[in-house]
Amino acid sequence: MSDIAAATTAGTNLALDSAIAETRQRFTRANPASAARHEGAKKALPGGNTRAVLYYDPFPLTVTGGESNRLTDLDGHTYVDFVSEYTAGLYGHRNDKIAAAIKAVADSGWVLGAPNAYEAKLGAAIVDRFPAIERVRFCNSGTEANLMALSTARAVTGRKSIMVFDGGYHGGILTFAHGGSPLNAPFPFITAQYNDIAGTKALIRQHGADLAAVILEGMMGGGGCIEAKPDFLTMLRAETQKVGALLILDEVMTSRLSYRGYHGKVGLKPDLISLGKYIGGGCSFGAFGGRADILDRFDPAAPNAFGHGGTFNNNIFSMAAGFTGFTEVLTESALGQMNALGDHLRATMNEQLQRRNVAGTVTGVGSLMNLHFVDREIASPHDVEAADHRFLQLWQLEMLLRGQYVTPRGMIALSLPFTRADIDAFTTIFDDFLLDYRSILPQRH
CATH class of the missing domain: 3.90.1150.10 (Aspartate Aminotransferase, domain 1)
Structure with a gap:
């Protein structure tokens, strides 16, 4: 200089x-x-x-x-x-329809410890709207949804490693900026560069035998609102299928970018999708869904079913506010x-x-x-x-x-x-x- x-x-x-x-x-x-x-x-x-x-x-x-x-x-x-x-x-900071739904369930009692009238209707609405979600389960945050999706991928595939992208964010203990957080969940992570087609393809093939899943957002939110290139997404779908790894699309933020979700907008069909944030209508919310054959492992009536607990998974406030907002306010x-x-x-x-x-x-x-x-x-x-x-x-x-x-x-x-x-x-x-x-x-x- x-x-x-x-x-x-x-x-x-x-x-x-x-x-x-x-x-x-x-x-x-x-x-x-x-x-x-x-x-x-x-x-x-x-x-x-x-x-x-x-x-x-x-x-x-x-x-x-x-x-x-x-x-x-x-x-x-x-x-x-x-x-x-x-x-x-x-939905903004106050919506009359959502407020009425919350008041109605508050008046009828809460923490009921049983299925309620809203959870199945919200589940059906989500399955109907998002093309890649054939079954869905609820939890309490996007972080929890991603943890469940990753753990599910490891259980289903019998593999351990997870591919993430430098600068990605999938929750408070799934943070990958600046080398990752010391508080991250202790999965074996493989870090690739977002939109790097050749480098990511090589890593998938190198680690394919132990690769359970690749997780990413179609547009990085916390990473700076950077959109994935179409050929990058196409490569990920093809390469994960070749090695038998699951493709997980984090739609906690991006599902708002199209009525059918980001994956519906770009024509991608991942194996699992995580949801959160606005879908609870302003109340705490998370969900993970995707292929029926994977999610049906959580059917409690099935032999060797995966257990999935959570006191507030179907809490009446999130279910009522979420269903009302998703079906009555969030029009196309x-x-x-x-x-x-x-x-x-x-x-x-x-x-x-x-x-x-x-x-x-x-x-x-x-x-x-x-x-x-x-x-x-x-x-x-x-x-x-x-x-x-x-x-x-x-x-x-x-x-x-x-x-x-x-x-x-x-x-x-x-x-x-x-x-x-x-x-x-x-x-x-x-x-x-x-x-x-x-x-x-x-x-x-």
Whole structure:
């Protein structure tokens, strides 16, 4: 690097650090009640937190309520919610039909310890809608659903190893960014690179004799909203069948990208699928389903059946809220409209980044997307590892100060109540941010 380039870089870093410090000061002054609640929470919760993804510097806002796609915080500010509970808030923060279903079952009693009137109807609705799900079982989270799918694959195949992808996320103990979490479930994992056709094919063939399953999202959510290339998915389906491994598609997030799920959208038929988040209608939910011959191993009346317990697998709140939302609110038309709004938002933000000459791109599909301040094609999380995350820190706090609730990692998720007016307002504010910080943000080469 030349002396001039080094001096320019140093000056930019100093300006960026100063801008972040000044923005944090304004954020702290604007949110004294949230700051105080956060400090008080540290007495019982490590770092004042019990869900890592909700933390950001200098402290996370404390939200006191929500209506439609709006949130209100402890200091009385209102935000347009572009987080949508990391995709679980598909229906918005209050829906009359779902609320009525929850109130009805609350009035009729809960923790009943028996099958209820909703679980079979929700199961039938899921099987009817998602082409690759012939049978389904419920649990309580996407993490649990993926654990059950992986354990099922190992039990069915008699093999041990699981192939995952660098940067993938399948739950709190199935986290594969930056070499994986020390808290991960103790399966023998083989790590491949997302969208690397040749390298992944070679690994499948190398480990095929002991490979129980390959698990992935059709579009990485936590990994940065990066979509799988069609020929990559085709290769995975063909190669797993050749070696007798199961293909597991994690649709905890992506099932919202099409009425028939992501696998229905792209015409893929995996062996197992995991679900979660929004399908519980705002209540805790997870599910794993797929081929009938695999799932029927869980039939309690069958000899040598797999046992699958869980006190709250069929809890009445998730079953009633889930069935009502899934069948009465999540129409094909409503889902299509929301995903079309997402496509428009992503295209507009990319156009603004291009016009302002900012080195950035917004990846994703439909209603899910992620802002990255990098100037290159993004095919896997490896392509964004070198990005300077300070730009996203600045962006997040500035958008919060401007009434737009966004994530610290740049992810955006829409919900059904969003309108074109919400999108237009957001892109105007985003463009103002790009202009305000044009001397600091990275430039295209």
